[in-house]
Amino acid sequence: MSDEHKKRARMPPRWFVRLAWSTHRGLYRVTGGRVGLRRAKVNRYGMMRLTTTGRRTGQERSVILGYFEDGPNLVTMAMNGWADGEPAWWLNVQAHPETSVDLVDGRRSVRGRSAEGEERSRLWARWREIDANLDAFAALRSAETAVVILEPSPDANG
Secondary structure, three states: OOHHHHHOOOOOOHHHHHHHHHHHHHHHHHOOOOOOOEOOEOOEOEEEEEEEEOOOOOOEEEEEEEEEEEOOEEEEEEOHHHOOOOOHHHHHHHHOOEEEEEEOOEEEEEEEEEOOHHHHHHHHHHHHHHOOOHHHHHOOOOOOOEEEEEEEOOOOOO
């Protein structure tokens, strides 16, 4: 396989990506959370459910995202399925940073922010260790993909 071919990422059609998201959320909902989440491991991202406050509606919105742990923080990406535009959940977190996540072991209150500079470079490199195709997928977007840090909220219990 040529280097050029290796660098090009292929994504399924957008309708398929959206169907997969919807199915994942539906499985989580129908099983009462027993299916759909998983712990992060050294070489594999975990799956968490992030609940935000809608920036326009004020209503709760939930999405399932991949993550890894960086000390007490959870790290995800605002990739929008590698399509252009920011995902709604990230726009909501920017408007209302105090939010919550559901993990396999329960709910956590967190505060979201974007990683910048050296911190972003370090966390992007960690994502690259998990997904060797990360840079090729990121190249599908016209803007830089935000690396999002979900820090434990100061008022969080435990």
